[in-house]
Amino acid sequence: MGYGPFHCQEFGWGIVRSTWLVWEVANVLYLESPAGVGFSYSSNTSFYTLVTDEITARDNLIFLQRWFTEFPEYSKNDIFITGESYAGHYAPQLAQLIVQTKTNFNLKGVAIGNPLMEFDTDLNSKAEFFWSHGLISDSTYNLFTRVCNYFTIRRQTIQGNLSDVCAKINGLVFTKVSNYID
Numbered sequence: 272m273g274y275g276p277f278h279c280q281e282f283g284w285g286i287v288r289s290t291w292l293v294w295e296v297a298n299v300l301y302l303e304s305p306a307g308v309g310f311s312y313s314s315n316t317s318f319y320t321l322v323t324d325e326i327t328a329r330d331n332l333i334f335l336q337r338w339f340t341e342f343p344e345y346s347k348n349d350i351f352i353t354g355e356s357y358a359g360h361y362a363p364q365l366a367q368l369i370v371q372t373k374t375n376f377n378l379k380g381v382a383i384g385n386p387l388m389e390f391d392t393d394l395n396s397k398a399e400f401f402w403s404h405g406l407i408s409d410s411t412y413n414l415f416t417r418v419c420n421y422f423t424i425r426r427q428t429i430q431g432n433l434s435d436v437c438a439k440i441n442g443l444v445f446t447k448v449s450n451y452i453d
Contacts, residue, residue: 274299298345300338304331304361328364332374339376349379359386394421407447414440 274293277286293299303309305327307319339346354362366381368374387393398420402412419437427433433441 324360324364327361328368331365332368349377351380353382355384357387359383359388391422406451415444
């Protein structure tokens with residue numbers, strides 16, 4: 272599925288005009304949030320430090336309400352909230368707010384790719400990812416999961432007492448993974 276008029280050829284050898292576009296079968300509304308992310312902005316940049324996930328969900332709901340007021344011809348369409356990364360927080364919170372406020376949208380679902388759901392779980396899943404993709408050896412994986420995982424490293428770093436053992440394991444993992452990054 273493509274979102275633009277072009278896509279990459281196989282193996283990345285140039286681009287070609289797409290023969291199938293998502294907007295031939297759906298309407299896509301892109302929303303960058305919170306203000307200050309991507310191309311979005313606020314005239315009051317001090318606002319950026321005050322934004323929370325709850326404020327973002329509320330702002331997104333207000334935007335959608337105003338958008339459907341401006342373009343009522345879309346109000347009967349099914350809505351799927353999608354996103355990636357930190358949308359693991361934003362998308363479900365917006366969906367929950369839509370349901371709680373009984374907003375008259377045809378919300379049909381939420382889909383999140385590569386979501387950031389909860390830091391400790393997400394951080395600790397890196398060991399399995401690195402190991403299963405051949406970026407670290409079995410022995411490094413065992414050290415990383417049994418002696419000092421990312422949760423422990425993060426907690427110790429925040430508390431200002433990163434142990435020598437965790438610092439060495441973190442350095443080892445970083446070095447091994449960096450071998451495959453150019």
